Amino acid sequence: MASTPNRQAPKGKQSERIKIQDVARLAQVSLSTVSGVLNDKENVRPETRQRVLEVIAQLGYTPNLFASNLARRRTKIIGIIVSDLMNPFFAEIARALDNQARQHGYETFLTSTNFHPEQQCAAVRQMLSLRVAGIAMMTSENDPEAFFILKASGTPTVYLDNDHSAQHIGTVRVDKRHGMYLAVQHLLQLGHRQILLVKNSQQDAAVPPMHSHMERQIGFEEALREFNSRETDVHIIDEPGEPAAAGLRAVEMALKQQYHFTAVVAINDLVALGVLRGLQAAGKAIPQDVSVVGFDDTYLCRFLHPPLTSVATPREDLAKSVLQTLFAYIDGDDLLPEPMLAARIVVRESTAGPSKVALL
Amino acid sequence: MASTPNRQAPKGKQSERIKIQDVARLAQVSLSTVSGVLNDKENVRPETRQRVLEVIAQLGYTPNLFASNLARRRTKIIGIIVSDLMNPFFAEIARALDNQARQHGYETFLTSTNFHPEQQCAAVRQMLSLRVAGIAMMTSENDPEAFFILKASGTPTVYLDNDHSAQHIGTVRVDKRHGMYLAVQHLLQLGHRQILLVKNSQQDAAVPPMHSHMERQIGFEEALREFNSRETDVHIIDEPGEPAAAGLRAVEMALKQQYHFTAVVAINDLVALGVLRGLQAAGKAIPQDVSVVGFDDTYLCRFLHPPLTSVATPREDLAKSVLQTLFAYIDGDDLLPEPMLAARIVVRESTAGPSKVALL
Numbered sequence: 001m002a003s004t005p006n007r008q009a010p011k012g013k014q015s016e017r018i019k020i021q022d023v024a025r026l027a028q029v030s031l032s033t034v035s036g037v038l039n040d041k042e043n044v045r046p047e048t049r050q051r052v053l054e055v056i057a058q059l060g061y062t063p064n065l066f067a068s069n070l071a072r073r074r075t076k077i078i079g080i081i082v083s084d085l086m087n088p089f090f091a092e093i094a095r096a097l098d099n100q101a102r103q104h105g106y107e108t109f110l111t112s113t114n115f116h117p118e119q120q121c122a123a124v125r126q127m128l129s130l131r132v133a134g135i136a137m138m139t140s141e142n143d144p145e146a147f148f149i150l151k152a153s154g155t156p157t158v159y160l161d162n163d164h165s166a167q168h169i170g171t172v173r174v175d176k177r178h179g180m181y182l183a184v185q186h187l188l189q190l191g192h193r194q195i196l197l198v199k200n201s202q203q204d205a206a207v208p209p210m211h212s213h214m215e216r217q218i219g220f221e222e223a224l225r226e227f228n229s230r231e232t233d234v235h236i237i238d239e240p241g242e243p244a245a246a247g248l249r250a251v252e253m254a255l256k257q258q259y260h261f262t263a264v265v266a267i268n269d270l271v272a273l274g275v276l277r278g279l280q281a282a283g284k285a286i287p288q289d290v291s292v293v294g295f296d297d298t299y300l301c302r303f304l305h306p307p308l309t310s311v312a313t314p315r316e317d318l319a320k321s322v323l324q325t326l327f328a329y330i331d332g333d334d335l336l337p338e339p340m341l342a343a344r345i346v347v348r349e350s351t352a353g354p355s356k357v358a359l360l
Numbered sequence: 361m362a363s364t365p366n367r368q369a370p371k372g373k374q375s376e377r378i379k380i381q382d383v384a385r386l387a388q389v390s391l392s393t394v395s396g397v398l399n400d401k402e403n404v405r406p407e408t409r410q411r412v413l414e415v416i417a418q419l420g421y422t423p424n425l426f427a428s429n430l431a432r433r434r435t436k437i438i439g440i441i442v443s444d445l446m447n448p449f450f451a452e453i454a455r456a457l458d459n460q461a462r463q464h465g466y467e468t469f470l471t472s473t474n475f476h477p478e479q480q481c482a483a484v485r486q487m488l489s490l491r492v493a494g495i496a497m498m499t500s501e502n503d504p505e506a507f508f509i510l511k512a513s514g515t516p517t518v519y520l521d522n523d524h525s526a527q528h529i530g531t532v533r534v535d536k537r538h539g540m541y542l543a544v545q546h547l548l549q550l551g552h553r554q555i556l557l558v559k560n561s562q563q564d565a566a567v568p569p570m571h572s573h574m575e576r577q578i579g580f581e582e583a584l585r586e587f588n589s590r591e592t593d594v595h596i597i598d599e600p601g602e603p604a605a606a607g608l609r610a611v612e613m614a615l616k617q618q619y620h621f622t623a624v625v626a627i628n629d630l631v632a633l634g635v636l637r638g639l640q641a642a643g644k645a646i647p648q649d650v651s652v653v654g655f656d657d658t659y660l661c662r663f664l665h666p667p668l669t670s671v672a673t674p675r676e677d678l679a680k681s682v683l684q685t686l687f688a689y690i691d692g693d694d695l696l697p698e699p700m701l702a703a704r705i706v707v708r709e710s711t712a713g714p715s716k717v718a719l720l
Contacts, residue, residue, distance in 0.1 A: 075486070075489070075490070077486060077490075079469075085445075085451045085454055085455050085458075085470070086448065086451050086452065086455060086659065088446065091445045091446050091451060092446065094445055094472075095445050095446060095472070095474075098445075098471075098472065098474075099474075102479075107471065107482060107483065107486050108471065109439075109469040109470065109471055109486075110445075110469065110470040110471065110472075111458075111467065111468065111469055111470065112454075112455070112458065112470075114455075114458075114459075119462075122467060123467070126435075126437060126467050126469075129435070130435070130437075130490050242659075244659065244662075244663045248663070273660075273663045274663055276663070276665065277662070277663045277664075277665065277667075280665045299446065299602075299604065300633075302604075302637070303604045303608070303633045303634055303636070303637040304637075304664075304665075305636065305637065305640045305664075305665045307637075
């Protein structure tokens with residue numbers, strides 16, 4: 001059973017006992033309002049919707065819609081939700097999940113949120129209506145409402161790096177914090193003291209900063225602190241938009257502002273792609289003038305010029321962990337351990353010691 | 361109504377009249393065999409399955425399964441099937457389709473065939489069982505059985521560059537032949553006479569060559585013929601496997617074999633990525649030593665070093681055409697025109713005139 005701190009319902013087979021009337025009474029709304037929330041009608045005020053969803057989660061109420069879906073035969077489909085189809089990191093996760101799910105007799109369907117919380121909710125609703133066997137939520141950003149709906153649905157779900165879990169909702173973690181620590185440590189050990197960090201927050205949706213980006217920033221700061229940050233000089237540029245274009249703009253901006261840096265850490269490989277381009281277009285040689293480190297170790301790294309040093313997050317192991325957890329939930333297990341996968345740095349030709357002549 | 365040449369059934373509302381018994385009789389099999397084929401049971405011999413599917417297509421028979429699905433409310437989902445999630449060409453099509461479908465109140469689910477015909481069939485069956493409103497079949501390879509199933513299902517479908525159409529199955533074409541013609545013409549006009557063409561057929565599945573690749577080869581040859589091929593020297597390497605790695609291996613092979621070439625045409629941008637890497641790893645400067653042209657004009661081109669000249673196939677227009685056709689079928693139209701979208705060459709910094717000193 002989910003261990004919600006404020007649980008008000010008796011233990012046991014809740015979903016057989018809790019009725020929509022209980023939800024309506026506790027949330028102090030009408031039955032039709034609860035129904036409106038469950039069916040995503042637009043005439044429910046946001047505060048009311050939020051209250052109803054919270055009561056649903058608190059009571060562990062399973063709506064009839066989902067209950068009847070559960071009773072019907074589930075499909076042999078795993079729904080995969082990612083943030084951005086264009087980022088090879090997500091495409092590689094989706095492919096690994098698809099290959100491995102197929103070996104277990106499952107197929108996968110993929111959809112993308114484009115970093116929009118409302119698209120995450122819509123994707124979840126659609127996948128639930130299609131009676132998917134489970135959902136792999138491989139997104140950078142996570143919407144609380146989508147989590148509530150998943151919790152209420154009882155559908156096995158595995159998140160990537162999420163802070164919340166529930167009876168049938170688990171998380172597989174990648175140690176991105178330590179990954180970023182390793183990237184910065186690598187540069188410091190090479191002798192770099194002037195480092196530019198290029199981030200790529202998606203700010204247009206006014207959502208809180210992405211968990212995975214926060215973790216990376218913490219790792220970045222840990223490495224500097226440990227080394228003694230007074231000796232180091234760090235610039236951070238957070239540029240929203242398409243990652244590669246954002247990386248390019250960030251470098252143009254840094255050069256225009258005459259920032260002093262001998263190395264760049266990019267928040268992911270696509271941002272690094274734009275960073276490389278920006279530096280090379282300005283006549284900088286990599287790594288002689290500037291070293292560049294990416295993050296995710298996507299297939300691109302091997303083929304860039306020069307091949308990109310990057311932090312590897314183990315894609316196949318990640319997919320394996322996600323599916324192991326999902327299949328365990330599908331088989332009826334609950335509250336599984338949350339594996340944490342290690343990151344490591346893959347050194348290629350884009351990093352070297354800083355040249356004696358400082359940049360600019 | 362579909363205009364099958366060998367039509368043996370009376371005209372009119374066929375799906376109300378043709379029964380499973382008619383299919384069984386004409387295919388000379390039992391009812392349970394027809395049922396086995398429709399439900400993808402494995403105890404039907406391939407030749408028998410083929411015969412049953414042909415009769416189904418010929419009669420325009422709509423199985424009860426699909427008929428009842430049609431009667432039930434369809435989902436507001438467009439299923440997208442692509443060949444390869446890792447290729448930005450497909451990811452960009454999927455994203456354009458998703459963005460545009462969303463504006464019409466539809467969501468999209470994506471799945472990949474990885475160039476395997478059996479995965480195409482499996483994807484089609486799953487999408488039909490989920491009652492998608494329509495299918496965008498954006499694959500390089502096409503499986504005849506998947507086409508038969510789609511034809512029998514009555515589900516609106518739009519293919520990318522397919523030779524077959526039916527009542528609710530259309531095609532949107534991109535003029536890849538002329539696109540490749542433009543790429544070769546560009547190189548010839550720059551003065552190149554020694555050209556290496558790098559292809560990337562996926563041969564492991566023993567399938568016929570991909571339509572889109574054949575078209576490109578024809579365009580390649582047309583440009584040479586028009587120019588007068590006796591003056592030109594062409595090498596072709598067809599390397600299977602992951603596209604970027606295949607491009608890299610092809611270049612390594614060409615250099616090892618001491619092929620003479622001053623320009624490379626890659627069958628797509630990912631292959632070009634590997635070609636660039638192979639040349640640069642061997643110390644060749646692009647475009648001073650060798651010019652490189654890609655195909656598809658994916659987002660990568662702008663960010664490579666040097667930025668890649670490529671043949672642009674209009675992604676947004678393609679998605680628009682595909683959805684226009686799909687929505688028309690969903691609204692009950694049939695036998696729509698098959699649009700042909702123009703390709704054009706986008707010249708960037710990876711192509712220039714050949715240097716006076718021949719390569720190697």
